[in-house]
Amino acid sequence: xxxxxxxxxxxxxxxxxxxxxxxxxxxxxxxxxxxxxxxxxxxxxxxxxxxxxxxxxxxxxxxxxxxxxxxxxxxxxxxxxxxxxxxxxxxxxxxxxxxxxxxxxxxxxxxxxxxxxxxxxxxxxxxxxxxxxxxxxxxxxxxxxxxxxxxxxxxxxxxxxxxxxxxxxxxxxxxxxxxxxxxxxxxxxxxxxxxxxxxxxxxxxxxxxxxxxxxxxxxxxxxxxxxxxxxxxxxxxxxxxxxxxxxxxxxxxxxxxxxxxxxxxxxxxxxxxxxxxxxxxxxxxxxxxxxxxxxxxxxxxxxxxxxxxxxxxxxxxxxxxxxxxxxxxxxxxxxx
Numbered sequence: 001x002x003x004x005x006x007x008x009x010x011x012x013x014x015x016x017x018x019x020x021x022x023x024x025x026x027x028x029x030x031x032x033x034x035x036x037x038x039x040x041x042x043x044x045x046x047x048x049x050x051x052x053x054x055x056x057x058x059x060x061x062x063x064x065x066x067x068x069x070x071x072x073x074x075x076x077x078x079x080x081x082x083x084x085x086x087x088x089x090x091x092x093x094x095x096x097x098x099x100x101x102x103x104x105x106x107x108x109x110x111x112x113x114x115x116x117x118x119x120x121x122x123x124x125x126x127x128x129x130x131x132x133x134x135x136x137x138x139x140x141x142x143x144x145x146x147x148x149x150x151x152x153x154x155x156x157x158x159x160x161x162x163x164x165x166x167x168x169x170x171x172x173x174x175x176x177x178x179x180x181x182x183x184x185x186x187x188x189x190x191x192x193x194x195x196x197x198x199x200x201x202x203x204x205x206x207x208x209x210x211x212x213x214x215x216x217x218x219x220x221x222x223x224x225x226x227x228x229x230x231x232x233x234x235x236x237x238x239x240x241x242x243x244x245x246x247x248x249x250x251x252x253x254x255x256x257x258x259x260x261x262x263x264x265x266x267x268x269x270x271x272x273x274x275x276x277x278x279x280x281x282x283x284x285x286x287x288x289x290x291x292x293x294x295x296x297x298x299x300x301x302x303x304x305x306x307x308x309x310x311x312x313x314x315x316x317x318x319x320x321x322x323x324x325x326x327x328x329x330x331x332x333x334x335x336x
Contacts, residue, residue: 004028006020006048006102008052008096009050010053010090010094011053011055015035017032017091017093019094020048021098042068043068048071049071050065050072051072051073051098051101051102053077054077059112059117063113073101074109075101075108080096080097080100081096083096083097083099084096110230112226115226116226119200120226122197123219123269127269129193133183139179140158140179144176147167147169147172165177204222207222209327210224210225210323214315215277215278215311220270223270227267229323231324236320240317240319241320242263244266244271247262248260275309275312277312278308278312279304282295282308285299294314295307
């Protein structure tokens with residue numbers, strides 16, 4: 001009797017669609033399972049290849065199924081979509097996942113450990129609080145501007161508005177004071193999460209190696225170490241930079257090469273951190289004066305933000321080399 005060789009799982013909150021085939025591609029299983037039935041179903045099966053889309057909860061299920069001895073592979077949903085034959089149903093999605101996971105050219109997402117997922121949660125929560133702090137600052141500025149009270153640009157100047165609360169009407173002071181209290185509370189929470197990130201950095205050898213790269217701080221190092229600790233899925237450094245969306249998006253046909261702006265694909269948070277790190281390097285260069293190197297030559301020919309993107313791309317390639325070789329940054333090895 002044929003045994004299951006490949007299984008595609010369409011993940012959901014409560015109901016999971018299963019599509020399983022044997023070594024010859026013949027469909028053996030096509031059914032729905034409840035959340036409580038999923039692990040019990042795979043416990044009875046011999047070792048097989050399981051494919052899932054990299055979505056919410058996928059890494060947790062992958063770890064559990066790997067613990068049962070199965071070979072679990074996660075795929076980006078955009079790479080699975082072309083294998084959907086017709087319509088949009090859970091059964092069609094599970095069949096597409098089962099087909100896609102067997103393709104030799106398919107690119108997979110590494111299964112993250114609980115430690116890496118925990119670091120990602122810290123970063124995402126901190127990023128959310130930073131956005132909320134910006135919203136609170138903008139609200140305070142807008143409300144006080146209605147009464148002719150303004151302050152210079154920058155988050156550091158918002159606190160100066162607190163000393164001018166007496167210029168507001170009595171009715172408007174209470175809501176604005178509540179916003180100031182919320183701002184203080186949000187700053188406290190951001191600082192607490194920042195300390196957690198610093199603690200994670202101190203415990204990660206990979207993060208400590210990454211931080212030796214100019215422009216890569218503790219935030220960038222910890223999120224990269226948690227997201228891509230192994231760059232074995234990438235053939236070269238440019239593929240890694242392309243995964244981060246830092247390479248030009250081509251649109252070529254008929255032998256005519258058309259290169260556009262950067263693709264902005266991949267992890268937007270990491271790309272933003274690398275861009276900010278590149279801008280900090282450029283600001284330091286402006287203060288210290290030009291040198292005879294690649295960055296000074298780029299700044300002389302291109303606009304500052306264009307040069308920052310180019311430097312961020314260069315940093316991504318350096319990060320790839322550090323992760324691949326398991327070494328620290330060596331300035332003489334990457335000098336222009």
